[in-house]
Amino acid sequence: MLVLAGLGNPGPKYAAQRHNFGFMAVDALAARWDFGPERSRFQGLAREGTIPTPAGPVRALLLKPQTFMNESGRSVGDALAFYKVGLPNLVIFHDELDIAPGRFRMKLGGGMAGHNGLRSIGARLGPDFRRARLGIGHPGHKDLVLHYALADFPKAERPWVEALCSACAGAAPLLAAGEDERYQSEVSRLAPAEKLDSRAANRERLER
Known part of the structure; x- marks a missing residue:
């Protein structure tokens, strides 16, 4: 089982916020691959389905924790414990301040960059999980x-x-x-972001 979790805050009040970018990505996955109906599980909203690969379909769980961002680790941890899967089978989709708007990067492990959802997951499971980083840019201060x-x-x-x-x-x-590297390249090809000026590009490279 592959667990693909998007980070965000529950409820319509937060639905369109930058901090809910992870929820938006998971919803797009559910629609594209015709996952089952959303159900309340693991302190979150979950859907089960399959994603095709050359080696055959891979079973996947799409998860949107409903614990609020700061407690995301409880929901994600419960899902991994139930399916008895390890961190290699976990991908977290989340908003990323240190990547320019519209850009996308995959990363394995590392720091939490001040993101409370990642901090919660890291505290529960350790830092070595796969991250799908959805760039929203930084406001400057x-x-x-x-x-x-x-x-x-x-x-x-x-x-x-x-x-x-x-x-x-x-x-x-x-x-x-x-x-993951090919995934990052293909996402960037399908949704090319605006080119950065040289100073912004250098800053982004240093922040990765």
Whole structure:
């Protein structure tokens, strides 16, 4: 079983916020691969289905923790314990301040970059899980981060948000096959982000 968990906060009040980008990506996966109906499980909303790969279909659980962001580890940990799967079979989709808007990066392990959802998962399971990082960019000053992350995506940004979610879903067979580098490349090909100027590109490279 592959567990694909998106991070966010529950309820319509938070649905369109940048901090709920992970939920949006998981919803796109569910729609693209015709997963089953959403059910309340593991302190979250879960769907089961399969994702095709060259080696055959891979069973997957799509999970949206309903514990609020700071307690995401409880939901994710419960799901992994139930299916008796380890961290190699866990992928977390989450918003990422240190990546430019519309860009996408895969990462294995590392720090939590101040993300409370990742911190909660790391405290429960350790840091060595796979991360699907959905770039939202940085507002420029740390004092602005909370308001920025908890603000809705503006209307002008919704096309690239939807395109990136669609690309994450369309390329999912590579993710299910464990080919994270190829998955990253294919997502970026399907949803190319605007080119950065040289200074911004250098800053992003240093932050990865």
